[in-house]
Amino acid sequence: xxxxxxxxxxxxxxxxxxxxxxxxxxxxxxxxxxxxxxxxxxxxxxxxxxxxxxxxxxxxxxxxxxxxxxxxxxxxxxxxxxxxxxxxxxxxxxxxxxxxxxxxxxxxxxxxxxxxxxxxxxxxxxxxxxxxxxxxxxxxxxxxxxxxxxxxxxxxxxxxxxxxxxxxxxxxxxxxxxxxxxxxxxxxxxxxxxxxxxxxxxxxxxxxxxxxxxxxxxxxxxxxxxxxxxxxxxxxxxxxxxxxxxxxxxxxxxxxxxxxxxxxxxxxxxxxxxxxxxxxxxxxxxxxxxxxxxxxxxxxxxxxxxxxxxxxxxxxxxxxxxxxxxxxxxxxxxxxxxxxxxxxxxxxxxxxxxxxxxxxxxxxxxxxxxxxxxxxxxxxxxxxxxxxxxxxxxxxxxxxxxxxxxxxxxxxxxxxxxxxxxxxxxxxxxxxxxxxxxxxxxxxxxxxxxxxxxxxxxxxxxxxxxxxxxxxxxxxxxxxxxxxxxxxxxxxxxxxxxxxxxxxxxx
Amino acid sequence: xxxxxxxxxxxxxxxxxxxxxxxxxxxxxxxxxxxxxxxxxxxxxxxxxxxxxxxxxxxxxxxxxxxxxxxxxxxxxxxxxxxxxxxxxxxxxxxxxxxxxxxxxxxxxxxxxxxxxxxxxxxxxxxxxxxxxxxxxxxxxxxxxxxxxxxxxxxxxxxxxxxxxxxxxxxxxxxxxxxxxxxxxxxxxxxxxxxxxxxxxxxxxxxxxxxxxxxxxxxxxxxxxxxxxxxxxxxxxxxxxxxxxxxxxxxxxxxxxxxxxxxxxxxxxxxxxxxxxxxxxxxxxxxxxxxxxxxxxxxxxxxxxxxxxxxxxxxxxxxxxxx
Numbered sequence: 001x002x003x004x005x006x007x008x009x010x011x012x013x014x015x016x017x018x019x020x021x022x023x024x025x026x027x028x029x030x031x032x033x034x035x036x037x038x039x040x041x042x043x044x045x046x047x048x049x050x051x052x053x054x055x056x057x058x059x060x061x062x063x064x065x066x067x068x069x070x071x072x073x074x075x076x077x078x079x080x081x082x083x084x085x086x087x088x089x090x091x092x093x094x095x096x097x098x099x100x101x102x103x104x105x106x107x108x109x110x111x112x113x114x115x116x117x118x119x120x121x122x123x124x125x126x127x128x129x130x131x132x133x134x135x136x137x138x139x140x141x142x143x144x145x146x147x148x149x150x151x152x153x154x155x156x157x158x159x160x161x162x163x164x165x166x167x168x169x170x171x172x173x174x175x176x177x178x179x180x181x182x183x184x185x186x187x188x189x190x191x192x193x194x195x196x197x198x199x200x201x202x203x204x205x206x207x208x209x210x211x212x213x214x215x216x217x218x219x220x221x222x223x224x225x226x227x228x229x230x231x232x233x234x235x236x237x238x239x240x241x242x243x244x245x246x247x248x249x250x251x252x253x254x255x256x257x258x259x260x261x262x263x264x265x266x267x268x269x270x271x272x273x274x275x276x277x278x279x280x281x282x283x284x285x286x287x288x289x290x291x292x293x294x295x296x297x298x299x300x301x302x303x304x305x306x307x308x309x310x311x312x313x314x315x316x317x318x319x320x321x322x323x324x325x326x327x328x329x330x331x332x333x334x335x336x337x338x339x340x341x342x343x344x345x346x347x348x349x350x351x352x353x354x355x356x357x358x359x360x361x362x363x364x365x366x367x368x369x370x371x372x373x374x375x376x377x378x379x380x381x382x383x384x385x386x387x388x389x390x391x392x393x394x395x396x397x398x399x400x401x402x403x404x405x406x407x408x409x410x411x412x413x414x415x416x417x418x419x420x421x422x423x424x425x426x427x428x429x430x431x432x433x434x435x436x437x438x439x440x441x442x443x444x445x446x447x448x449x450x451x452x453x454x455x456x457x458x459x460x461x462x463x464x465x466x467x468x469x470x471x472x473x474x475x476x477x478x479x480x481x482x483x484x485x486x487x488x489x490x491x492x493x494x495x496x497x498x499x500x501x502x503x504x505x506x507x
Numbered sequence: 508x509x510x511x512x513x514x515x516x517x518x519x520x521x522x523x524x525x526x527x528x529x530x531x532x533x534x535x536x537x538x539x540x541x542x543x544x545x546x547x548x549x550x551x552x553x554x555x556x557x558x559x560x561x562x563x564x565x566x567x568x569x570x571x572x573x574x575x576x577x578x579x580x581x582x583x584x585x586x587x588x589x590x591x592x593x594x595x596x597x598x599x600x601x602x603x604x605x606x607x608x609x610x611x612x613x614x615x616x617x618x619x620x621x622x623x624x625x626x627x628x629x630x631x632x633x634x635x636x637x638x639x640x641x642x643x644x645x646x647x648x649x650x651x652x653x654x655x656x657x658x659x660x661x662x663x664x665x666x667x668x669x670x671x672x673x674x675x676x677x678x679x680x681x682x683x684x685x686x687x688x689x690x691x692x693x694x695x696x697x698x699x700x701x702x703x704x705x706x707x708x709x710x711x712x713x714x715x716x717x718x719x720x721x722x723x724x725x726x727x728x729x730x731x732x733x734x735x736x737x738x739x740x741x742x743x744x745x746x747x748x749x750x751x752x753x754x755x756x757x758x759x760x761x762x763x764x765x766x767x768x769x770x771x772x773x774x775x776x777x778x779x780x781x782x783x784x785x786x787x788x789x790x791x792x793x794x795x796x797x798x799x800x801x802x803x804x805x806x807x808x809x810x811x812x813x814x815x816x817x818x819x820x821x822x823x824x825x826x827x828x829x830x
Contacts, residue, residue: 043548050558141699185580185830187690190613190669192830199587199618202580325718326695333551333693341555343794345718410548411577412584451692458689459705461661 011359023060024364027067035075038087044408058342063364074372077114085216090274090310093282097302121308125315133323139268145455150476152449158283177442200414209418214436217423252304259308267316273329274313281309540571546582552714557601563782582606590619594764596771603757605670608814612822615829627807629779630760633798635713635736639725641704649748653682662686665697665709673821674755713796731756738796
């Protein structure tokens with residue numbers, strides 16, 4: 001293949017120019033910060049910075065905006081692991097095992113593993129972009145409505161295992177998530193569903209409000225009630241604790257690899273961003289684990305796999321955007337907008353016509369990721385120290401940032417009220433021992449399942465066979481059947497159904 | 508006059524001064540930052556467009572202009588906000604005709620009346636929608652597409668928003684063809700289905716389509732505007748392509764709440780005139796496949812009025828139930 005290292009070296013030439021290096025640094029810095037602040041999303045950060053880029057040279061502008069995207073992923077895991085606060089939606093699933101690890105005094109290790117997973121996932125994504133972008137991008141074209149629909153079904157089925165404890169409760173919560181995903185205007189007919197006549201609900205429930213409410217606020221309410229100092233026990237850890245032991249590395253190695261592959265696959269399917277990638281990676285990891293009951297109680301794999309998946313997905317997301325001009329999610333659509341503002345037409349010829357931007361961007365990915373590691377590794381110590389701040393100071397501060405972040409997403413107070421509502425609701429669920437994680441899964445996957453199901457039927461003129469006639473879709477449906485069959489078979493094989501371990505140990 | 512009297516008089520005088528303060532300041536509108544309210548999220552095509560004009564107003568008015576993105580409910584959240592804002596020229600709305608002319612037929616129980624609660628200040632940009640087909644499609648003109656649609660049954664076409672849906676409906680109505688509408692969230696989502704001819708045609712936003720058309724990923728048959736788009740010079744209008752009387756596309760205007768003093772409206776519309784006259788304006792708009800437009804407030808109001816019946820019939824024809 002003719003894409004040689006000369007192009008990449010030229011790219012480094014572009015990215016290493018002092019002003020481009022500076023823009024890249026500003027981008028990853030802002031991104032990192034945005035990732036750490038609860039609720040403050042990539043979209044709102046870019047919207048603040050986008051107007052500033054109008055006067056900038058195009059290469060610098062693109063490097064900076066791209067930096068925000070992947071920079072945010074580095075910050076996102078920190079609050080999930082240490083505070084059980086999903087500051088950034090793709091990292092919500094990291095809470096499930098990250099926070100229990102912190103409670104066991106292994107917060108530093110979890111962060112260390114996160115960094116390794118991040119670097120590996122990102123590096124894989126970038127290498128994939130260098131060598132295979134033009135070929136791989138075409139995979140996007142083999143995923144039509146029927147294929148995406150069947151894939152979402154796999155995700156939902158696998159995801160039903162997200163919950164620990166009662167499977168019935170897990171299914172109930174997934175369905176609740178699906179129902180929440182229905183809120184708003186139906187895109188096919190424009191009919192309003194579950195909006196109670198409120199204009200603010202027309203676009204549905206805001207993901208940030210839902211996840212911060214269910215995890216962040218609910219956790220806060222629980223700790224307020226529990227005046228016992230649960231905190232101090234696991235805050236006493238040394239900075240050197242963040243280096244994972246050999247055994248822990250061994251435990252995390254394959255999950256990182258699997259997560260990376262899942263993430264890169266998800267990035268190629270249109271509309272399947274890092275949030276779905278991390279959920280799928282977590283569910284897959286739990287599905288193949290020898291002892292799935294360890295998950296949700298501090299399994300290192302439950303942190304490693306989704307984190308690697310998120311990072312490789314974010315880097316991979318750039319492939320269809322840059323090589324086809326087809327953005328995979330809303331964040332990438334913004335980047336596309338930035339390209340258009342600077343007079344660059346995105347599309348298949350971008351790599352040839354604007355080689356400086358394409359290769360400069362790839363080179364800046366390497367530099368940016370290295371900067372992020374340099375920024376974050378020494379900071380882990382500082383983040384962990386954050387836990388030593390008494391709850392009475394730490395949580396009100398976090399709540400304050402949650403409010404700002406949720407407000408900033410759409411400039412509306414309604415979403416802040418929504419967050420509080422879901423916080424109270426999440427607290428009730430926690431008290432009744434319902435797991436909130438499957439709600440998020442149903443909420444994220446459900447609307448895409450419905451949208452694509454109805455679209456496939458419109459396209460096939462109502463013929464259900466379309467799901468079986470298309471080979472990729474048929475494959476995913478077969479996986480679904482297999483998943484269900486496996487579940488039944490396991491039940492039959494063990495004469496006595498396994499008595500579920502009550503989660504009192506965790507509480 | 509006792510001392511107490513004097514003091515109270517002084518206080519009253521000071522109070523009067525304070526009262527006249529804002530009134531006097533109003534004469535030199537704007538004396539503090541102006542907020543431009545946009546019903547679209549940051550980074551969207553509409554946002555790029557809005558920010559250009561917001562920036563130019565900032566230059567002309569020498570006051571900071573802040574863009575408030577209030578996306579949601581197809582722009583109705585932003586409309587509600589401005590309709591309820593103080594009519595002092597510090598909260599102005601940039602929005603499209605789909606909201607100002609169309610929403611009354613698309614929604615019921617809106618908490619505002621687009622014709623009664625707003626005053627148009629200017630119309631400043633015309634967006635082109637493009638009828639596209641697969642690059643491998645045998646049809647090169649609208650006439651050929653029409654003939655094919657008449658021959659075949661079970662046609663389907665793609666759209667991303669209600670203006671695009673109704674543009675398709677309008678074509679169907681005038682050309683006498685039938686086709687079912689398939690909804691997509693973004694034009695990018697639909698690319699695959701257009702390219703492999705799953706969809707018989709699609710009405711696409713020019714901002715996204717222009718680049719794909721230039722690079723041969725899509726074939727453009729016609730633009731839905733009355734004039735050709737400078738971005739797609741070789742693509743005929745629907746009218747030129749033989750669909751007599753066809754014009755249906757988004758155009759952007761600036762609106763203020765009813766009751767805004769006329770001098771403020773005049774000042775604002777004067778700025779839009781100046782911006783339209785700037786040589787960089789058409790150049791910028793061309794990058795996002797839009798056409799610069801210079802219509803006064805009354806002209807925009809008349810255009811809205813003229814468009815109302817078209818929206819009403821098309822919404823009914825498309826079978827959309829007002830929500």
